[in-house]
Amino acid sequence: MCWLCDTKSSLSASAGIHDEPHAGRWSPRRGFLLAGAAAATGLAGAAAQAQVDVGEASALRNLVPAEELENAARQQYDHMLEQARAQRALAPEQHPQLQRLHQIARRLIPFTAPWNSRARNWQWEVNLIGSSQINAFCMPGGKICFYTGILDKLKLGDDEVAMVMGHEMAHALLEHARERLAKTQATSLGLTLGARLLGLGQIGEVAADLGTQLLSLKYSRDDETEADLVGLELGARGAYNPQASVSLWRKMMAANGSGGPGFLSTHPSGPNRIQELQDNLPRVRSLYEQARG
DSSP states (O other), X not given: OOOOSOHHHHOOGGGSOOOOTTSOOOOGGGGOOOTTHHHHHTXXXXXXXXXXXXXXXXXXXXXXXXXXXXXXXXXXXXXXHHXXXXXXXXXXXXXXXXXXXXXXXXXXXXXXXXXXXXXXXXXXXXXXXXXXXXXXXXXXXXEEEEEHHHHXXXXXXXXXXXXXXXXXXXXXXXXXXXXHHHHHHHHHHTOOTGGGGGTOOHHHHHGGGGGGGGGTOOOOHHHHHHHHXXXXXXXXXXXXXXXXHHXXXXXXXXXXXXXXXXXXXXXXXXXXXXXXXXHHHHHHHHHHHHHHO
């Protein structure tokens, strides 16, 4: 996923997040459950035609059961939150930056289901971890996390944060992790799609162990392009200015060398990334204008 390095070394109480003495007993689910949020708005069922084109998903991803991968991701996410809580690096509910992230997520989630029908039943969560690293991610099943470093070091406005969040959501919606892991498993086991018909039970058996691989998973440039474009559309539909995607990536590239490389190590960036975003702005501009009313 969009991880920088070992979670243990990345968490830092000195990054400005400390639990309140009476913040209440911590629970892995306290991070912002949004199941049914899309349905409540009445927007999820309005599967407006996509304005960006990302092609068809690879059938290879079917080698990894979606439900098992999402369960594995949830367990890994919960474990990460436990580590952050132990190091007093997990933002409490009243943290202003966490509340800001919650508000942005509420505006994007209603538009996720058309990209992946499973998203209607995801228990969306958003958490904030105190770390100087420039990073954010969304695990399979809608488990979102931001590090304070990406907000503070890049001085992101709401529109730019929405572009980051939309991008990370898109990785989960397009099942990039599922596809990456399926390709890894297929290679390691010497499989082909045709071999699946021969009773290969190993794939299902290893799914429960895939959560640990999410910590080091790297996306391809094609994955990044797809996530950029879908994130662009999600943000525009949520009434966030898609032009912010350009300023975001200019900031990200400028930060390369001061915390940026970790993010870019799992988000490979080609030379035409900003140009591709600019080329697609006209496709989503009307969505943004309509959303603003």
